[in-house]
Amino acid sequence: MSVVNGAQETTFAESTVPRRRRWRGRRRLSDGHYLYWWVEILAIIAFYLVYSTIRNLHHGDPAEAYQHAKELIGLQRDLGLYHEQTIQDWALGFRPLIIAANYFYGSFHFVVTGGVLVYLYRKWSDDYPLWRNTLAVGTGLALIGFALFPLMPPRLLPDFCDHHVLVACKGLYHFRDTLAEDPAIWSFNSGAVNKISNQFAAMPSVHCAWALWCACALIPRVKHTWAKVLAGLYPVATVTTIVVTANHWIIDAPAGFFVLGVGYVVARLITRAGRGDAMPAQSPLPAAT
Secondary structure (H helix, E strand, O other): OHHHHHHHHHHHHHHHOOHHHHOOOEEEOOOOOEEEHHHHHHHHHHHHHHHHHHHOOOOOOHHHHHHHHHHHHHHHHHHOOOOHHHHHHHHOOOHHHHHHHHHHHHHHHHHHHHHHHHHHHHHOOOOHHHHHHHHHHHHHHHHHHHHHOOOOOHHHHHHHHHHOOOOOOOOOOOOOOHHHHOOOOOOOOOHHHHHHOOOOOOOOOHHHHHHHHHHHHHOOOOOOHHHHHHHHHHHHHHHHHHHHOOOOOOOHHHHHHHHHHHHHHHHHHHOOOOOOOOOOOOOOOOEOO
16 A cells, blocks of 8 residues: 555655656756757757847948957057957968967867767766856847947958958058968858858957867866867967968957856856756756856
């Protein structure tokens, strides 16, 4: 009789658990919240599609983007930071470095960031919601910069100056678009990318924001010193790459770091999952946010 009652009690207890908590692919956090890997993937894909659509919705006015580039060059000169042409000229003397930078720029941005997300989800599940939200908020904030401050990257200046009859800057800039002129996974000049991409979405640098995010997420959590060093060098390599490939100005990098910092502050205010007191497994809570 007791066995039957026990089975009935178990069945009743299971029936009182909301159905969403019995979905497959869940991971329980220490505070009782749940993560679902397939929900995370769908959410990340949806977020990036919305982000890309908004980012590329308005391509900006080339004359305005050029004027902003001139203003930024003046600011960098005042700060002693206007070295993009010198850095690229030096790198162009070693073609394997240029090719490596092209592949780095075109792939690491997604591969490393995605890998860190998976690592946090699997190994540091309680920390995952905070860092996922930090990445999302920081990336979303970058859209404000793209909308309010369209900026012509260095690689576009020579072509703009050579063909824009109203602007007296022909021969003034000698940047090379390495993604278009040297081996690379893709370039902004390729058919589909050229048509849909907002090429004046350069301030802030999302590449640099994501690279710093990876470093901040990894350094306190990886065990080996060599792994910590690699994580710390990743943002440095990213800043170097965006300059060598002439896709960004130097000051775009700290702007990217800034939006990431704001994203982290906001994420700490809005993230609940994984940050509460530890709860026994019998006390389920809603899916993680």
